Every structure is written in C-alpha cells, then in structure tokens.
Amino acid sequence: MHLLVTGGCGFIASNFIKYWLNKYPKDKIINLDKLTYAGNLNNLKDIENNPNYEFVHGDICDKELVMELTRGIDLIVHFAAESHVDNSIEGPEEFIKTNVEGTLILLEAAVKNGGIRFHHVSTDEVFGELPLDDPNAKFNENTPYAPRSVYSASKAASDYLVRAYYNTHKLPITISNCSNNYGPNQHPEKLIPLAITRAIMNQEIPVYGEGTQVRDWIHVEDHCRGIELCITKGKIGETYLFGGNGEKQNIWIIKKILEYLNKPESLIVHVGDRKGHDLRYAIDFSKSKKDLGYNPSKSVDDWLKDTVQWYVDNPNWWKPLKGKADIQAERYLEKRI
16 A cells, blocks of 8 residues: 655654554555654654655645645545644644645545545544533544634644545545644653653743643554554544543643652742643543544553653654753743742
C-alpha cells in the first residue's frame, strides 16, 4: 500500500509513520510537511534512509503539489494542522487556512484522483468541555459539537468537510477524535514535555490557575494503534473516539513528573488562567473497543513514567527546541498569582 501522510514531521504523525513502517515494512509512505515550528525532521532521523519512506517539504494548501502527490496513492492519513490553542487566540488566520482550506484541498485531490481512502485525525476539543462535578459525563461519537476556541472550531469545520465529501462524493473516509496525547518527540511547549524539561533544568513550571483542569491523557503509541485500527477495521463513513483511560488533573500530572524526577513541588508556579480554558475532557471509547478491539495498552502512570525517561535520555532532541518553549513559559510566569 502507498500512503500519503500529511504533517508527518509533527509529534503524533511522526510517531505514526514509525509505527506503521515497523508493522507494515513493505508499504511506502510519502510525508508531506511544511516544517512549521512543530515539524521536526529529527523526529524521523532513524528512518530517513528507508527506501520506502520519502519526505516532501511542502504545504497542504498548495493545490498543484497536493494533486501531484496524491496520484497513485492508496490512503491519505491527514494529520497536518495548526494545533496550539494559545497560538490560535493570538493568530487565528493561519488556523483557518491550514486546518480548513488545507483539508478541503486534500479532499478535492482525493476525489479527483479516483476516490482515495481518506482518514482524518481530529480532536476531542471539537465537543467543547465537560463539567468537573460529573465524572460520568464523557464525549462519545454522538456528542454535539461545541468548539470553544479558534483551534477547535477550525478542526470542527474540517471534520464537517470530511463528512460532506463522504455524503456528496462517496469518498471512503473515516474520522478519529482523540484526547490529549503525550509521549516521545512532543514539542517542549506542550504541558507534559514543558514540565519535564523545565524540571530537569530546575526551572519554574507555570500551571494555569489551580491546575484543576482535567484531561483524558492518551499515550501517542496507543493513539497510533487506534488510527491503524480505524484504517484496517473501521467502517467507511464512521467516526471513532480514542482515549487513554487517563483522566487526571493537570496538577496531578505535574506533581507526578516532579516525583519521578525527584524534584521539589516548589518549582510549581500558579499563573493566571487562559481565556476560555476548557475545564474537562473525557472520552467514552466503548464504540472503538466494541467495533475495533481498541484498549489502551498501559496505565497513564506507566506511560507517563516511560515518557519522563525518554526526555531524560534524549536531551539532544529537546534542548535545541527549548528556547521557544522557554520564551512562552516566561510569558506565562509574568502572570503568576
């Protein structure tokens, strides 16, 4: 099989490419990536000489390039997206261009090149937020969309476009919505790698508000396996949700990281909360479990410990990226409470 993976130098997609080629070594993958700040060629350094892997530096908004690359492709796995909520508050235009227009261009190419199988990777943030005081409330495939940021609104729009191309053009699609990912090769501006790398360096760690926001943490390897199951077992036209059975408050995550690294909790600094910060996300993945056989392979405690160890063992990967993350962290720390 011949795959086009968009945004393949990003965190989740680079893990997916390595996961897929390890499991299906005869398949060929073209990785189309614009190499924005979150795209890192070093994520795929260990496979750059694999004859079944090809990197193309380009933009999913480039219609001619996308048309050319999709000729002869059997499967498009669409990850490419602007994804940092804070950045969507400050610069919304790029989120609309990449996440909405870019998805439309890929869908058009898929139709015009013979109806290419299309898997769209999305987020649970399209569903809005859940109350903190009702632990039984969870997102499922029937939850109405209620995005609360430009990022989640742009992803919701792209989800709707994918469904529209299924209904209008009979394009063979599946969609997956996942909870918050963590694991190797995640940019150190994100919560978990930010906390790990700053703790390693004995730097203060900013935490929004009291840190009581709840996320359903899924390790990237479990997410990659879920996407594989969508592609190989999923029903065309259907949506599947993937979580990690890892509902934890942000402050719990930070304290666990400090515990694993034997660092003091005095590194935690509470800062003013983000505009429109969602309180809680949680995934009911019973449909994916029943129809696809999906289940997280480890507990959040075990996966988090593995993740901390990966960053301890790979400073040469994250240290060159830390400057930008530190600038952002220092901006947060100016709002300490």
